[in-house]
Amino acid sequence: MSAIDQNGFIEFALAQGVLKFGAFELKSGRTSPYFFNAGLFRDGAALSRLGAYYAEKLMAAKVEMDVLFGPPYKGIPLVSATAIALARDHDQTVPYAYARKEIKNHGEGGSLVGADLSGRVIIVDDVITAGTAIRESIDLITASGGQVAGVIVAIDRQERGQQGSQSAIQEVQTEFKIPVYSLVCFDEIIAYVRDSGADVDLPNMLSYRERYGAA
Numbered sequence: 001m002s003a004i005d006q007n008g009f010i011e012f013a014l015a016q017g018v019l020k021f022g023a024f025e026l027k028s029g030r031t032s033p034y035f036f037n038a039g040l041f042r043d044g045a046a047l048s049r050l051g052a053y054y055a056e057k058l059m060a061a062k063v064e065m066d067v068l069f070g071p072p073y074k075g076i077p078l079v080s081a082t083a084i085a086l087a088r089d090h091d092q093t094v095p096y097a098y099a100r101k102e103i104k105n106h107g108e109g110g111s112l113v114g115a116d117l118s119g120r121v122i123i124v125d126d127v128i129t130a131g132t133a134i135r136e137s138i139d140l141i142t143a144s145g146g147q148v149a150g151v152i153v154a155i156d157r158q159e160r161g162q163q164g165s166q167s168a169i170q171e172v173q174t175e176f177k178i179p180v181y182s183l184v185c186f187d188e189i190i191a192y193v194r195d196s197g198a199d200v201d202l203p204n205m206l207s208y209r210e211r212y213g214a215a
Contacts, residue, residue: 006184009053010192016046019189021200027129030212033205034189036155038074038126051081052089053183054124054152058082059090061181063150066119070098071137079124082152099140117141120149127153128180130161131168138176148178156182160214167214186213 013019017040024035041050058065070079076098086092095115121141128134128151138148156169164171169180186209193200 005053005056006188007192007196009183010189012049012053013184016040021193021198030208033201033208034186036127036157038078038154047077047081048085050078050154051083051085054078054082054154055085055089055092057152057181057183058086058122059092061179063122063179063181064120065094065122065149067115067117067121067146068094068096069117069121069123069137069141069146070096071123071125071133072099075123075125075133078126078154082124099137111140112144117144117146119146121146122149123151125151125153127155127157128168128172131172134172148176150179150181152181152183154183156180156185158186158209158214159212165215170214 010019013036018037020035020037021033022035024032026032038050041047068079068083070076079096079098083094083096086094097112097114097117100111100113117140123134123137123141125133125137134151141148151172153169156167158167158169160166161168161171166174169182172178173180190202190205190209192198193202193205
């Protein structure tokens with residue numbers, strides 16, 4: 001995406017209350033100067049616009065894809081919205097599937113709903129935190145005969161994990177040799193705050209990036 005699109009997405013996330021600034025305690029025990037909760041894109045108009053951002057990013061990156069896959073649970077509306085936006089805005093009809101948390105033992109059964117996971121599969125999710133859900137998705141796709149061609153998420157926190165110097169996204173890229181695309185990253189949020197003159201504690205954000213940021 002262009003810088004204008006990234007700023008537009010940040011402003012959209014702020015307007016929806018998805019992106020907030022302040023002091024937020026994370027599961028890691030760190031106190032973050034910002035918080036991003038994609039679950040707050042929670043009406044039809046917001047989800048439609050969000051899907052458009054995902055679709056635009058995939059098209060701009062010239063990603064070759066045969067199927068979109070959404071991990072449970074937040075990935076389910078995201079993969080649906082992305083598939084709709086690809087068809088509506090880019091004339092790209094891409095099948096999609098999503099996984100259940102629990103295997104269904106009646107009806108059609110199984111853990112998958114939607115298209116077969118064959119060919120080049122793009123995983124659509126909100127964020128990669130520890131990488132556990134992505135690894136489970138990769139195992140499921142591979143076991144189903146598909147090839148993971150990439151991952152797309154809303155935000156890259158660019159933050160080191162509890163172990164090592166890499167972020168969760170960098171670990172996934174290194175381990176599986178696949179690209180991970182994000183709509184926006186922490187550096188771009190910092191740039192937005194700096195350039196827009198928003199009433200946000202910029203030195204605190206820079207300090208957090210310096211202390212916990214991945215290379």
